[in-house]
Amino acid sequence: MPAASKNARFFISYRSQDPDLSLAYNFYEALKAAGHKVFMASESIRLGEKWPQRIDEELKLCDYFLLLLSERSATSEMVTEEVRQAKELRDGSDQHKPVILPIRVNFSWSAPLNYDLRGYLQQVQQREWNSPADTPKILQEIFSLLADGERRELRDEQLFPLIASSAHPPLPVAEPVLPDGQVNLAANSSDLNGLLDPELSPELEFPFFDKAFYSNCYKEVNRPGGLIRLRAPLQWGKTYLMSQILDYGTQQGYKAVRVDFQEPEKKLFNTPKPFLQWFCASIARKLYLPEKLAQRWKVTVNNNIDCTNYFEEYLLPAINSPLVLGLDNIDVIFSYHIASDFLALLRAWYDKRTTNPIWKKLRLVIAYSKEDYIPIDRNRSPFNVGKGIEIPELNQPQVQNLAQRLQLPWNGEQVAQLMAMVGGHPWLVKEALDKIARRELTLKELLKIAPTEEGLYSDHLLRHWSMLQDNRELLAAMGQVVAANAPVKIDPEKAYKLRCMRLVKYMDNDVLPLCNLYGLYFRNRLGV
Numbered sequence: 001m002p003a004a005s006k007n008a009r010f011f012i013s014y015r016s017q018d019p020d021l022s023l024a025y026n027f028y029e030a031l032k033a034a035g036h037k038v039f040m041a042s043e044s045i046r047l048g049e050k051w052p053q054r055i056d057e058e059l060k061l062c063d064y065f066l067l068l069l070s071e072r073s074a075t076s077e078m079v080t081e082e083v084r085q086a087k088e089l090r091d092g093s094d095q096h097k098p099v100i101l102p103i104r105v106n107f108s109w110s111a112p113l114n115y116d117l118r119g120y121l122q123q124v125q126q127r128e129w130n131s132p133a134d135t136p137k138i139l140q141e142i143f144s145l146l147a148d149g150e151r152r153e154l155r156d157e158q159l160f161p162l163i164a165s166s167a168h169p170p171l172p173v174a175e176p177v178l179p180d181g182q183v184n185l186a187a188n189s190s191d192l193n194g195l196l197d198p199e200l201s202p203e204l205e206f207p208f209f210d211k212a213f214y215s216n217c218y219k220e221v222n223r224p225g226g227l228i229r230l231r232a233p234l235q236w237g238k239t240y241l242m243s244q245i246l247d248y249g250t251q252q253g254y255k256a257v258r259v260d261f262q263e264p265e266k267k268l269f270n271t272p273k274p275f276l277q278w279f280c281a282s283i284a285r286k287l288y289l290p291e292k293l294a295q296r297w298k299v300t301v302n303n304n305i306d307c308t309n310y311f312e313e314y315l316l317p318a319i320n321s322p323l324v325l326g327l328d329n330i331d332v333i334f335s336y337h338i339a340s341d342f343l344a345l346l347r348a349w350y351d352k353r354t355t356n357p358i359w360k361k362l363r364l365v366i367a368y369s370k371e372d373y374i375p376i377d378r379n380r381s382p383f384n385v386g387k388g389i390e391i392p393e394l395n396q397p398q399v400q401n402l403a404q405r406l407q408l409p410w411n412g413e414q415v416a417q418l419m420a421m422v423g424g425h426p427w428l429v430k431e432a433l434d435k436i437a438r439r440e441l442t443l444k445e446l447l448k449i450a451p452t453e454e455g456l457y458s459d460h461l462l463r464h465w466s467m468l469q470d471n472r473e474l475l476a477a478m479g480q481v482v483a484a485n486a487p488v489k490i491d492p493e494k495a496y497k498l499r500c501m502r503l504v505k506y507m508d509n510d511v512l513p514l515c516n517l518y519g520l521y522f523r524n525r526l527g528v
Helices: 020-033 051-061 077-091 115-121 132-148 211-222 238-251 266-270 272-286 303-315 330-335 339-352 357-361 396-405 412-422 426-437 443-449 458-469 472-483 492-500 516-526
Strands: 009-013 037-039 064-069 099-105 127-129 182-184 203-205 227-231 255-260 323-328 362-368 387-389 504-507 510-513
Touching (some): 077 115, 077 266, 077 458, 127 132, 238 255, 238 323, 255 272, 266 330, 272 303, 330 339, 412 426, 426 443, 458 516, 492 510
Parallel strands (some): 064 099, 099 127, 323 362
């Protein structure tokens, strides 16, 4: 049980901008005054303290995770990561703590969440804050919850939607502008204060990929028994590209199902049979088929065989068209012992297409982002077969096109200045152009503060810093890269991992920072 009315521990997750910041401080002061222990990063972390470690410690200690969910925090990498950790801790705790208490701050019920947040928060109830008049009401409800000493969330009949409509899918993580199709400005378009032509749709089309790129993706979807591997770091657009591939499959008359490995409780990944049955049941439900696990799950000595039989004898014969099966965030399972067998299962299904016609119906789309994955025999791995798709950086004409669509009167020099700082990183470009189009800052102002924690990308940079601090060898390798004033040769394995994180790029066999943003930030952080 979480702590009751006395000495409860709270962790406040927020974005360091108003109204989030002011509201967080109001909750911080009120909860402290009531005798509770409250962690708020800006008030609780001392100068020089290692904030990633402190945040991890406080998350493990807290009884209640108070999430201030606004339009901006919903696209914050750090907030998303804190929610992920809180959910993982709760799923793995016999006491079911921390209790997650989301409060929507000027963020309507209809506003879409990114895939990750939607997965973490589905079925978690929330409150809505629209003005300072709501603050005492929400505080009173929190105090009532504490007085009861019960393990429950805030009551409300409105929940996050459990299944996204195919017509209105969740946003990609952190609303990336993608080099592959659409930019969804629907959530923000009302704030552009006339900068955008009212004749333009809020969902603007950007033909960043040429037909050859789409052809590579779609050709594999049309190939009997095909497999597509989408590997890209966070905020690079892999989830959104997957949604486009699934949508294409639907247009061809195929069945299309997306399974997000962020969604289930993590304890499910500890035991093969419950995990595989959840996997099969999830797909059956999304195909509007009865699960029939009791009748169709033939118990043998091998769970993979049971799962294969379920697909081969029930699921695939039950549909009259190919199935495009998207497996999103599959790297979530990499740290669990089920991973090797499950990945081998996917490879076995791919190989079966040549011996059993029923498996030609299955087209797999696998998306993952980690810079490395678990060691596995190459003959049992799904990561060296099928079609690997790499989402490229935006190039200068594409960024120029995007600026023009946002009605920014930029020439080639201004585009080049922005790209020198952020490269062709889809989300970094989008955030910059969005802020400038809203007249919240100028290009000159953005370039001045971009590589600092005062700047637009503070969450993004801190997230990468935290990740590198967890891998001291990679951190040292990044230090070598930023300390050099020219491309430098480092250990090939470390170069590969840093490149997979898109922190560096290759020049022949040497590497250099992907862009000035990373070079300047890590040079300052590391004191080199």
